[in-house]
Structure formats: structure tokens, C-alpha cells
Amino acid sequence: MTFISSINDEIDDKPKEACGVFGLIAPGEDVARVAFFGLYALQHRGQESCGIATFDNNNNIHIHKEIGLVSQAFDETVLAKLKGEIVVGHTRYSTTGSNNICNAQPIIASYNDYGIALAHNGNLVNANSLRDTLIKRGYSFESTTDSEVMAKLVIYEMAKIDKEKNQINLKEAIVNAFRQCKGAFSVSIATKDQIVAIRDPDGVRPLCIGITNKGHHVISSESCALDIVGAEFVRDVAPGEVVLINRIQKIDSTFLTNEIKPHHCIFELIYFSRPDSLFRGLSIYHFRKELGRQLARESFVDADYVISVPDSGTPAAIGYAEESKLPYSEALIKNRYIGRTFIQPTQMLRELGIRLKLNPLKDIIAGKKIVVIDDSIVRGNTSKKLVKLIRDSGAKEIHMRISSPPVQWPCFYGIDIDSREQLIAANNSVDEIAKYIGADSLKYISHEGMIKATGLSRETFCTACFSGEYPIEIPSELEGAKHRYETAKG
Ligand code: SF4
Incomplete structure (x- = not known):
């Protein structure tokens, strides 16, 4: 499908939001379908492209990305192919990189047979220098997004740890990678056995955690997407926090730094977030x-x-x-x-x-x-x-x-x-x-x-x-x- 025109752009000069992210770890559930409805609730955060990636039991990654709205990109046939128990999804408006399908997310990257699917809301201010360094180290890029820089950085750190310690350590790789990132990042990463939420130390963009009535954890840019999938709001991901949740729903939390100074985007309250989402326990409507x-x-x-x-x-x-x-x-x-x-x-x-x-x-x-x-x-x-x-x-x-x-x-x-x-x-x-x-x-x-x-x-x-x-x-x-x-x- 070719994206031809947007009447909205001609009649609406509001600033455009970057992205919405959604993740879920729910063995036994049709996670792609849940992610579809979660992304539906986050559509206001990005309408140019969207995507869902799932991990099945055999460590296969299934992904579908398209230019356009969530309702246009997915149907029953597409969702049926997205098998798995762990999912990450994304709605995108392009702030870094043009509106091109190769810039759509989630971004997939892997080290040996360990794959990650990454979805990002925000913008890195040091993406260019990180990218240049990775290119010098031999990494190549398929997109022009800062999100791919993050994904490749995690993979680089994973390879480095493996070389030094002869082990795959996702948590350490993520912490090492995101400590190098400067700017705004609210990120969800899915792997074969975990879902991860990461938020920059300034907490610029929102990111929260919910739980379904079956005890499965959900990660979402805004709480409105928790409501639509029947999950209860648990808490915000704290600024600077890395939260890893495994298949038995055990939560492991760590921080990127001790110097946490929240600077939440006030425009989220004024315009970007949905009025039915929560900020510090109160509705944005309030x-x-x-x-x-x-x-x-x-x-x-x-x-x-x-x-x-x-x-x-x-x-x-x-x-x-x-x-x-x-x-x-x-x-x-x-x-x-x-x-x-x-x-x-x-x-x-x-x-x-x-x-x-x-x-x-x-x-x-x-x-x-x-x-x-x-x-x-x-x-x-x-x-x-x-x-x-x-x-x-x-x-x-x-x-x-x-x-x-x-x-x-x-x-x-x-x-x-x-x-x-x-x-x-x-x-x-x-x-x-x-x-x-x-x-x-x-x-x-x-x-x-x-x-x-x-x-x-x-x-x-x-x-x-x-x-x-x-x-x-x-x-x-x-x-x-x-x-x-x-x-x-x-
Ligand atoms: S308040 Fe800050 S983060 Fe939000 S739109 Fe303005 S400059 Fe960007």
C-alpha cells in the first residue's frame, strides 16, 4: 500500500506525537490479538505505520509491519500468522527517519539465535554518534531510525558480554546499552522468554505496567490501552527504570542511574495523551x-x-x-x-x-x-x-x-x-x-x-x-x- 496523502496534515497543524508502544507476556493467550486492540487504543500516538512482533515457544519471531492505521494493517489472516506468547507492538509517527516501511517498528535484531523485537517512543539526541560508532564496529543499518540504533546497541553489548563471560545476559546488555543513550526513550523489548520495559532517566515519555485478570503483565505507553484489553493499571515504569518480566510473571527491576530527575513532557498533559489515560493517578482529562x-x-x-x-x-x-x-x-x-x-x-x-x-x-x-x-x-x-x-x-x-x-x-x-x-x-x-x-x-x-x-x-x-x-x-x-x-x- 502506498501512503499518498493525509487530509489531516492539511487541516490540522498540531504537533505530531512520535509513537505508541505495547507489550505483553501471556503464555496460552492469543497475544497478537490483544496487542492489536492495545495498539488500537494507542493509535492517536502515531498513524503513519504500525507493527506487531511475536515470539513463539520455538524461538521463532513472527512479524507484520505496514504503513497505515492499525485497522488497515491487520486482519484475521495476518493475526493468525502472528503466533506466540510474547508480543511487542508499535504505532508510529516519524520523527527520526522518513515514513517508509523499513522505518516501521518493531525493530528486529539478533545475536546468534537470540532475537529481540524493540518498540520505541521518544527520540535520542545522540543517535548519530551512536550509529557512527556501531558502523565503525561493523554493524549495518536497514532503517534511518534511532530505534534501530538502540536495538543494534543491545545486540553489540550482548555479543561483548558473551565474549567476556561466555554467557547471554539480556539485562546487563540492556543496561549497558541504554546507559549510552541520551534523550527520550520509552521502550518495550520482547524476547523468547521475557518482556522488558525501559524508560529514560528524565521520564520524558509515558510508560506504564498493567496486569490482566489472568495475572499476565502488559506494558503500554498509556493506561488507556490497559483499559481496552481488560488489564488493571499497576504502576508507571519509573524514570530510569528497566523492568524485566519473565514467563512466570516474575518482575526484575533495576535502574540505569542513581541520578533520576523526572522531566515529564508537559505537552502530554496538554494535548498528546488521551484524556482517559492516567498521569500520577489522575486522568489527563482532569x-x-x-x-x-x-x-x-x-x-x-x-x-x-x-x-x-x-x-x-x-x-x-x-x-x-x-x-x-x-x-x-x-x-x-x-x-x-x-x-x-x-x-x-x-x-x-x-x-x-x-x-x-x-x-x-x-x-x-x-x-x-x-x-x-x-x-x-x-x-x-x-x-x-x-x-x-x-x-x-x-x-x-x-x-x-x-x-x-x-x-x-x-x-x-x-x-x-x-x-x-x-x-x-x-x-x-x-x-x-x-x-x-x-x-x-x-x-x-x-x-x-x-x-x-x-x-x-x-x-x-x-x-x-x-x-x-x-x-x-x-x-x-x-x-x-x-x-x-x-x-x-x-
Ligand atoms: S514539553 Fe518538552 S518533550 Fe514535550 S513537546 Fe515540549 S519540548 Fe518536547
């Missing part, structure tokens, strides 16, 4: 509503209705409405099935733009003062189309309120915000952005307000795309992207 409440306290404006840009803006809009005592109404109806398509829109449809995705309720909007809540503005072009759509529906006044601060800096930890020239807030004042998008007023939540809404300390989070303060050092080879500047008004 945090988004609090952001909306704080936004109302900071930038109240009298209006007839508070409306949201669905779906991600909705919890904040409800919070804003509750705090400001203004009525909340649905006013933009989302076509939930437009999603990814393999069909090119005609020029006429392309011109409809955002209307393919959002249809306004004119009888709610016409003649009214409207507060529109969205979670973020990246390039500004979608907000401009959105304001026009609401204006064309007869709104008297349009006041945009954004439940994140201005996005001004690129992300190097697995989110597709590449350089400052893409970011309207890096190059324009808030008033200039308001003028550009055509709103009567525009206000963002303050940086302090965003932190306050979480109820946690500033140090708990990475906020680099808002503040420019990067918790994990950016190597000089990537520094250029941090400072690239150009006027970008569209």
Missing part, C-alpha cells in the same frame, strides 16, 4: 480541565458561549466555562472518520480545508460572542481557517483562548516540532498572531498558570517548547535547529 479553569482566571472575557476545538480542546473548554460561569456549548462538529486517508482530495475538496473535519453549528454561533478554547497554536494556519469558519457562521465576536503558552521552541525529545521557523509564536507577538488569525482577541495561559494547573512543581516537567530550557542537553549537531529563525506567518 489536568486539561484545570488548565481551562486557570485560563479563565487569567483571561476572562464576557461571552454568550464557550466552545471548544474538538476533541483535544474540549476538557479545557469545560473547565473554562465552569470557572467563568459562562455556558459551554458544542458548536464545531467533528467528522471523526476523516482521519488518515489514502485518497487524494480534489482541488475543490482541498479548498474546503478545515470544513472536511469540522462543521459549525450556525444556529449556535450566529450573532453571538464566542470564546473558542484550543489547546495550542503551532503554525497558526489552522487557527486562521478556524476563525474564518466561525466568522462565516455569523459570530459577532471571536475570542481565542489557548490552554498552553506560546510554542516557541523545537522539541528534540520525540515530538515533531522541528525548527523555529515553523512556529508562529517564535516570530510574532500575541497581538500579531491575533491579527493574523483574525480573532477579536487572543490570550494564552501563562507559563506559571500552566504549572499551577498541574498542582506539581516546575521541575517535574519538560517545558522546553514553551521556555527554551532543555532538561536534556542538546548536542551541538542539533543546536542549529534551536536557533534557526525566519518570519513565518502561515
